[in-house]
Amino acid sequence: MRIPPIVRKILVSLAGGGIAYLLTNATEQPQSITLILSSFVGGTLLMVQFLVDFERRLLSVEGALVSGLAGVSEASRQMRQLRSSRLDAATVTRLLNRTAEVGHDGPTVMYAFLEQEIRRLTELVRDLSGGETAYDGEDRDWLLSLTAVAVGSIDATSAAADSEFWDSELGLRYLALQGEAVSRGVTVRRVFILDSEDPAALREVEHVCRQQAAAGIVVRVMRSSGLAASSRVDPMFDFILFDQTLSYEVSSARALDQGGRLAIANTRLVVRPERVERRIRRFEELWSAAGPPAP
The missing domain is CATH 3.30.870.10 (Endonuclease Chain A)
Structure with missing residues (x-):
């Protein structure tokens, strides 16, 4: 059975506080000092765990943000290229929008057909931009x-x-x-x-x-x-x-x-x-x- 993260953090903190209590008690420190030190160690361990977890999540968010910004940057670059092209940007944008709006409940053959047609159009644009295209x-x-x-x-x-x-x-x-x-x-x-x-x-x-x-x-x-x-x-x-x-x-x-x-x-x-x-x-x-x- 997997232990939830918050429970694991509490157990680690209690274990650390318990060890601190045993060590200070073994040195015959006053009971008040023993309790304060064990509480401090347990609390510190709990705080450190939360900080480590926070940093891990922060790095994950930062990575996702960088990836997202890279995607936005690439999309912006493509839109700039499209606007500078002689093709009608609105027509291409409509194609992208209609493609994005395709649902998930259609027959498999429909999606295969649409993908095939998009590939064919992509090849036509590529080949004709190179000067020539052919059809059997x-x-x-x-x-x-x-x-x-x-x-x-x-x-x-x-x-x-x-x-x-x-x-x-x-x-x-x-x-x-x-x-x-x-x-x-x-x-x-x-x-x-x-x-x-x-x-x-x-x-x-x-x-x-x-x-x-x-x-x-x-x-x-x-x-x-x-x-x-x-x-x-x-x-x-x-x-x-x-x-x-x-x-x-x-x-x-x-x-x-x-x-x-x-x-x-x-x-x-x-x-x-x-x-x-x-x-x-x-x-x-x-x-x-x-x-x-x-x-």
Whole structure:
């Protein structure tokens, strides 16, 4: 059985006082002196124990205070960095507040999902701050979000006029967002690069071009055979320039399980100035070589 601290202190004090009483009594001191000395020793021992305990607690509080101040200092440093960033501090603060408000009674899978999404967002911020980030497979969130926030221009190239994509839910949402961008003053241009003379493929191109034009997008069409030899060295045909500062790039591969159709292998966001500048030159070269679609 564990003895409570206060009882232990009293027992130690009584033991010390008792020993002092026995020693003074053995030297045949007057009874009054014996009682005074034993009481003094016992009281002193009790006081010393309380002082030691007080100092221990004081050190513990001091350590906690230092740790707390260090945490406050770190939080203050991060807030200063956030305020100096071009990101909206209020938006980041709302994310932190909502994260802190997540309760403890939800399903485990919900917390795992939220942690995964926060990790993914953290990696996106880290990688894009470094100049480039990639996503395996087809993306939709980046494409739609970038279209929604563009303020100056959207310059896009496409190696195919795929009506199946443009008639899909994603394609229609993307087209609608481009129309909204045009309405707020954003210039949207698109070059379709064709490698087929098949009449059905040409009709598909005409259908897609009419969709694009109706949304206010300036469209041009060219055949890959019209590319200069130097232009064919660069295999990148599917990319979108947002405000001429960020390049959204798509790499395709043949999907054998889908009848050999092209499938998106990965999607990249690039903000490295030299890479974006190459894409700008590439787009202007293609735009100059292309012409208006057939009426």
